[in-house]
Amino acid sequence: MQTDFCKNIICRICAFSVAIISVFQLSGCGNSDAIKKYNAISSEMAESCTVAQNRNYTLSWDSSMCAVLLKDNKTGFTWSTVPYDFYLSGESNVNLNSPVFIEYYTPSDGSLQLSKAYADSIEAGTFSATTSENGITLNFGFADAEVNISVNFKLREDSLEVSIPFDMIEESGKTKLISVSLLPYMCSALNTESKNSYLFVPSGSGALMYTDEEIQNISRTFSGAVYGDDAAAIRLNRESEVSSVKIPVYGAVSGSESLMAIIESGDGSARIDAEAGNFRNGYSNVYSTVILRANDETEAERSNYADTAVYADQFDTNGTFTVGYYPLSGEKSDYNGMAARYKQYLSDSGLLKETAKRSDYHINFLGGALTKKFIFGFPYYSFTAATDFVDAENIVKAIADETGLFPDITLTGFGKSGVDSGEIAGGLEFPSSLGGKKGYLTFEKYCNENNIGLYIDFDTVYFSSSGKGINSRFDTAKTPGKQAAAFYPFVTGTKVYDESGDKIRLLKRSEINGITDKIIDFADSFSAGISLSSLSNTAYSDYSEPNYYSKGSIAEQVIEIYKKIKESGHKVSGESANAYAAAAADMLYGIPTDNEGYLNLDCSVPFYSLVFSQNVSLYSAAVNLADNREKLILKAVESGAALSFTLTDKYDSELLDSQFTGFYGTCFNSQKGEIVDILKRCSGFYDALDEQYVVSHEILSDTVTKTVFSAGTEVYVNYGDTEEIIGNTVLPPNDFIYYE
Amino acid sequence: MKCFQSRLVKAAAKLLLCVLIALIPSQAFMYASAESSSAYDSFTHRFTSIKNSTPVTMRSVYSAEKVIDVRSLGLAEGIESIADIDCDSSGNLYILTSDGRLFAADRKYELIKEYPVVSAEGKETVIAGAQGILALSPDNIFIADTENQRVIEINGQGKIVKELLCPDSLLIPDDFEFSPVKIEKDSKGTLYVLCDGSYYGALLFNSNNEFKGFYGANTVRGSALTALSYLWDKLTRNDTKRAYSVKKLPFQFSDLYIDGEDFVYTCTGQTGSSAASGQIKKLSPSGTNILYRLNIDGTKTNAESFNFGETVTEKKNNKTVVQNFVSIQADERGYIYALDATYGIVYVYDTDCNLITAFGGGKGEGERLGVFSAASAMTYSSDRVFVADSLHNTVTVFELTDYGRTLLSAQQKTIAADYTAAEEEWTAVLEADSSNYLAMRGLAKAMYARGDYEEAMDMAEKAYDYVTYSQALDRIQSKFISENFLWIFLLIIVFATGITSFAVISGKRRFVLVKNEKLRVFFNAQIHPFDSFNSVKTKSNGSLVIAAVMTLLFYVTSVVSETFSNFRFTSFDPGTSNSLLQLVKSIGLVILFSLANWAVCVLIEGKGRLKDVFIVTSYATLPCVVYNLISTVLSHVIASPSSVIFSGLSTVAVILTGIVLTVGLIIVHEFSFPKFLGSMLLTVFAMLLIVFILFMIGMLLSQLWAFIVTVFMEAVYR
Structure with a gap:
């Protein structure tokens, strides 16, 4: 009797397993996208x-x-x-x-x-x-x-x-x-x-x-x-x-x-x-x-x-x-x-509606990063703070005291995992070591009192651990070969994949909208804008759904997300954004001011600024992290983009293990003098620009360019090693002059 | 003084920090958004322990500024791939193409002229396939005419004024092919010629074109295994077999360079294995490598055993990608520049083999400024590094940045031991790049030089500078002792008197410090093992709880010793540390030994129970536990980084552990000493067997798990 019962159970389990496997197998055999069958064309x-x-x-x-x-x-x-x-x-x-x-x-x-x-x-x-x-x-x-x-x-x-x-x-x-x-x-x-x-x-x-x-x-x-x-x-x-x-x-x-x-x-x-x-x-x-x-x-x-x-x-x-x-x-x-x-x-097309109002400069504060710690030899990752809200306020004040200038601010890496990936969108919380929500609100108040544009950055593309309704295994996008889109980070220099750590995953495209809703809910009690830097500059496929094949519908999706955020009353920003995000954004930092250095290109032109400078506040890439600071400043001036800096308050050698590779040059205390000098040097030009935007650009010679702004201000930039004569004025090498 | 005291407190506090905290799962890192639009990385190697370093981004020392190509030179037609480049003393750039054309460009990278190579008789000569150039001046250029098996010297009009052919000498082997690929000349006029396929070194020609012999040459590195293999072959193989065997030959130099003091720098390309080393050499006039690496602990290692490239390698098509150093230069300051063709990276080393910076990249697919598809040659002139790309036929110019100029100057002063003079520059470097460990080292030395020892120690610790840290600590201790000698002396006297008095009194009055019987047996086991383990055996005075706690303590103190010892005495690297290994090495070892010993001894009539064996083994770890704790504290106090105290203490601990274990096992098993020795041999064998079986089970489980995951994921993806 008992034997029969066991046999029966075993049979049922086997039958169920076979059925499940068959369903899974057959589900892969269907052809959901019906590509038309080829018929020879008659002439x-x-x-x-x-x-x-x-x-x-x-x-x-x-x-x-x-x-x-x-x-x-x-x-x-x-x-x-x-x-x-x-x-x-x-x-x-x-x-x-x-x-x-x-x-x-x-x-x-x-x-x-x-x-x-x-x-x-x-x-x-x-x-x-x-x-x-x-x-x-x-x-x-x-x-x-x-x-x-x-x-x-x-x-x-x-x-x-x-x-x-x-x-x-x-x-x-x-x-x-x-x-x-x-x-x-x-x-x-x-x-x-x-x-x-x-x-x-x-x-x-x-x-x-x-x-x-x-x-x-x-x-x-x-x-x-x-x-x-x-x-x-x-x-x-x-x-x-x-x-x-x-x-x-x-x-x-x-x-x-x-x-x-x-x-x-x-x-x-x-x-x-x-x-x-x-x-x-x-x-x-x-x-x-x-x-x-x-x-x-x-x-x-x-x-x-x-x-x-x-x-x-x-x-x-x-x-x-x-x-x-x-x-x-x-x-x-x-x-x-x-x-x-x-x-x-x-x-x-309905984009580029508003007129931008640019601040004097931009700061991208980095909150912190995940660093490896040990308890009895067992490793764990812990958030190491690089800039808390009080630090950020002090830095803004310190610069304002010296220059009288106030920036637009982006808070990057102020989530649970800092600038590194962990839960999607930084787990949607401010770590207590940064001051928590209370600290943030105090900082926001300071920004509002001083008309500082404040944006909180959320990574809605890359993640590595489950949380906020996202499962790291099931909510990962799929590659063209239908594998999980999860990759090891690079080793600096050789760009070899570093297989010693965990993989970084790309969020399923269909989940981005849901996460955006959660970000809007999280930011409901804040007046700050929302920055989606990774979403603004990352286009990717997701072979889970046909309309996302081959990076399909990326522009439409991001525009829709930006629109939704704006409707919730928040401003939106992006970093080094692609056109669709740039057009829909209120503020952009890290904008391209030069071509990408491909060997066969002859010269660069500020096409990006010509298109977006009227409607979006534009800021350059981080001056303090540039290989050639002078050149970046000149390129920013030529493009009419204000300067940007990526800063932290503290420096800790442990931060160098982060996937953000710029911590070597972000410490404000080391950079303060130079930042103040740069801002003072350029403040006259940016004051003169006020709310003007770029209307035309001209390449006068191999080394000299001219940019004309909407109210007639002209700026001449000399990239050469010798001085040039512009009208009756001498334009020194590696410098610029402007006429109002 | 206060600092020293606080350091002691800190060290103690670090030990106390070991509180139980829940294990938090590890998390991965994300892709950070790009902070720079440069296609290339500038990076250096940051030490994470005495053995390990990891590449980290740094501020650019050299910045890619310009690309010289056919269009910028104003040529009417394309060129074949660039074979070699060189700069003369005026900074003019010379480009030799593989079809034998030679162009000269001035310092503004404008074409001066194309040299029409003509024979002495005035006939146009084709030098297609030429692979090397040495430009001394616009009127004095040497070309390694590889295909034509000669070296030619041409004048300003391109006329061949001198020709060197394969020398007729007894030193030249019969099968030698004179295919020159690189040429250099020293201040005495001696010409050094590298030939393709030649592993004999460079051919030397004096100023009269007379062949003077071979110079340099790599050697085949041997090991005990290769020596044994050689001996075996000698004994077992006959002549025929030997004739068919593969001979190991040294690798040929891929490039050489001679500096102003006639030191010869060479680089060797692929050294044939993934663990490459000794790619860069600096040869003395006798051909000996005099390049040494100054290690962070102050010791020196011959550069032969030092890998000048990257430690993290990758595999492509099941083969390890090996770096290939193809070009070498040295600047007027003594810095060495080497080009790796595999990744397109230029490495800059100082004379102590410290990596100053590395830049470039492309991995064979670079199409942007600063990265390469086929980096083939490099030259240096007046703060500019030129790198040729033979696929794109371009020469990229990297110029020294202001930051780089300060860094190179400061390091030059530091190497010359002019620490104070370098301090201002190092401060500037550190302001621009907070992570620059050379700046930290330089500043630590400068602080030490001006007597600021406490700051020097802090800075030296950040920079992993063992030597400066130890020197500063030594000075602080000396000062502390000289200022407080009286107090210290009195304290020692009081302490010694107290201990002695206590011992005498407790002996007379029979104080019982530990009242718990089992605990007393445990402590006594270290001093009177026979009595104690007899008590364990006969009166069941052994405690499993104490044994378990000791095993746990053994693990905890091992971890503490590794993680909390002073950086000079631990090889702990957060990046590579494996807590599981530590667990296996401590708790795992005790359990494994106990199990194996019990299992073996049961078969050979041992009387000990598993519980007894475990107790004996655990009790025997006490000397190691004490050593771990003492060494951790001492590591923060002892000044000399190469102290013998640690090895002495370690030896004592191991011997004591051995004695306790031996006595304990003899007693619990009731073995004679010879039988004990036999049981130990069998125990070791049993331990290996258990590990093997566990390994096999692990492999099978892993494969089963992989199978389940694959089936599951396949189902999910469908």
Whole structure:
């Protein structure tokens, strides 16, 4: 009897286990995102015609060259999918004549191949063009890859909209479509020695690549993922976690004409590529590529994978990649004009509403960090305070006593784990060693009395331990290879992953909104603004949900979060923010004032400031942590951004073990004299600026620049080692002068 | 004096701090937001214990300022990869490309000219594949024409004025290939030529182009194992087998540099193993390495056994990534610069092998200012470091920052023992970079030099400066004793008298200090082990509670000794400390020994019970517990860092423990001494067996757990 009972129980347990395992297994077999099945395209060509026209532009289709042409009705200048000069020559070139390039991966042999539309679709006869209302649709069939792509052209009043709807992409399953490069030569210029022709690429603050006469055997290229490399993807070698491309804008200037492109949707999944002075075809071009499937990197031998890249299985079929092409001419054709046009685009989109009021300078106070302690040989992490609320107040007072200036303040690392990761958003509490809530309220009162803008920073992206409703195992984002997005930090110098500690996790994208609600609740009794520095500069995928594939919807999500915080009555700030966060923020610190130092960039321009300085309070990167303080100050002056400092009250060698690597130079007591000197030296200029914003910028020579502000103030900056004459005034080397 | 007293109090207080606090789980670190937009790191190595150091970011000593490339030089066409670079005495930069083109740029990095290399007869000569250049002046340039197996000297017009071919000498082996890759010249006109594939060292040519022999050369490092292996091969292998065996040859130098005093600096690239060492050398005229590392405890280590790179390594495709030093320079101050091609990092060392700074990076993928894809050559001229990238065909110029200038000047003065003169500069350095341990060391020395010993001790402790700390402590103690000699003398007399009186009186009147029988047996066991353990055996006067407390105390005092001893006497490193290991070494050892001994002795007719064995073992740890406590306190008091007191005390403690354990086990098991010895051998074997079985069980459990986790995670991800 008892034996039967046991058998019965065992049978039931086995059956239940089998059922559970089957459910789990089968749940992985479904295909939630239905990618259309590939069907070979039959050649169908619309006749050459004018497909759309308005008072500004004419959109034409030339079936013989398979080119779409955009003519400016006022100037008569024509931009084309094939560079217009080349188009007129009637010649053909596989690169210049290809409206799209695709990259596809073949799982069977592990190869990644590039296919160009002209050779593999147009010439192969697997191409069709059909006109539609106000535009034309081009369908490209790539027989080898067994992939079809549609590209829609639609003429708008002020621009040309070109889009790739992902639901129209067809695959056979033999290959995986990885990326599509859209209109590689639409934004292009003939190579010339003239400095009036250049490519604009949004590296850092913005950069120019001159279209110099080509140099044999030299290829000057730039490539940058929009909003940075995917933070959730596994990388064997991650050079830098800071995004270099913060603005989804690029363009080509050819004399008095230019074509600017704004990636209007799918920007998070995009990459911007440029090649200047191409000696093979005589053109310089800049274009965008949409990454449909992100990838993890792996060591093939180590992980038993066939290849070193593991591409995502699916892409989000509901997405669309849209680029708006805006022809500019005359005085508006340079990068200043592009910035103005992008600013207008952001305003039209409902962002950039308010006018900013900047303080004299900015301080980013670091509360503390986690340090390793021991009890009877057992290690534990304990919060070590670097700056408490009283210290912060004393530092502000000390500077004010010497200079009479008051800053905007960000409190970073004032949560339970300091500047290191622990619970998400620092556990939403002020440690008692910093003064607790009472100490904070006293400090807030002081700030309010002195009109100091105060922001509390919360990390809503990185965490390492469970808490505040977040579980470290289940609420971690997933990589393209569907692994948990959890990484070891780097070792300084060699950038080797330090596997001796615990991993740092990226929060599931869908959980960010919930955490934001908790932050708003936490800050309910405070008047301070909310700073989301990590969220403002980190774009990442989460392969738990299709709309977050390949960094998808990052801009929309962050804008929504910022909006929600503003609706709760708090101001919002960010650090070194990507465009979407910058546009929605009230204050930004650590803004890019220089390009990211890529070797092929010719010079930097303050495009970021040109776009945002009117509507957002801008502050530079921390002057006291800069390699070259003088240069950073000059760059800040040139960009019209006020200076920023990252400070602590105390220095403890234990803090050096923190993942924040700048504690060596943050101690206020050591830096006070220099900080006061710098502020005194620059206060005249920033007083003169008052609430002015940057309206134009000019590169006068290799070493001298001129920036003009809204009320007419001009500042000249000399980066050279020799003095320059500006009007009747001597501009000393490595210095600036301004005229009100 | 007050400070010294307070130090004693502090030391005692640290011991008392050992209160039970709940174990808090460890937490990980986060990615901090970037505080600098530089692509490269400037870092140094911070000591976390006498053995370990960890890389930490520091303020930039050199800052990347400029990239020289084809466009900035105004060339009409691209160049093949950069093979080598050099600067002449005027600061002009010379770039040699792998297709044999030679460019000169001035101090403003503008092209002066391209040298057309022509033969003595005036015919254009192709020197493609040339790998090394030595530019003494615009009119005197040497090129290592590797492919053509010669060294050429050209004048300002590019005309070859001298040519060195493979020397005809008995010293040159038959299979020697003269493929010069690097050239240097000393003040006497002797030319040093490094050849590709040559492990004999540099070839020396005098000013008359006569071959004078080989110079330097690395040696094969041997060990006892390699010597035994050699002997075994000698005895067992025949000639045929020996002919097919692999011969270990020394690694060739990858670069050399000669300073103004004719010292030769060499660097060796990959030294063939993950635990690389001796990559940088400074050779005397006789070819001996005279570079020593001044350790933080004041001792010196030959640089042969010192790793000039990073200790944290990574693996790629199951192979350890090894650093590859490809270029070396020295500046006019004596600082040594070495370029690691693997990570693209330039290391700057002083003459004591202190890492001043390291900068650069890229890990073979650098595309931004200051990082490299293929760092291939480096040269130095007037506070500027030039690094060539043979993939991007660029030369990056790093310029000395104001901070760096102050730091280098201060360290130079400190090395020259001019501590007071360096103090102001060190203060400035420390203000700019609170973590600079060289500044702390320099300031500690300066404070000591001006007699501020207490401050010197504080600063020296922060900087892990054993020597200055000990010297300052010694001075403070001397001063304390000389000022309070009378009191101290009287105290000692009183104390000694008191102890003696107490011993005499307690002997006469039979004072019983410890009334608890079992506790008394425990204390007596250290002095009268035979009586005490007989009592344990026959009268059951052993206490499990006391034994357990002793075992726990053994662990606690071991931890206390490691964590609270003065920094000079402990190798405790918060980063690598393993509390589990400490637990195993103390409590685990006692339990394991007790179990193994009991298990073995049961088989050989030992009479002791497990309880008895455990009591004996635990009681025997008392000398070690006392030693741990005494040594912890003494470590804060003893001035000399190399004191023999600790080793003496440690030996006494071990001997006492051994005696108590031996006597105890003989008595509880009723063994003869020879039988005891045999049982101990078996006990050791049993302990190894238990560890092995535990290890196996652990492995199996770990694999089972991994399997469960994998299945679980797979289910979760789906």
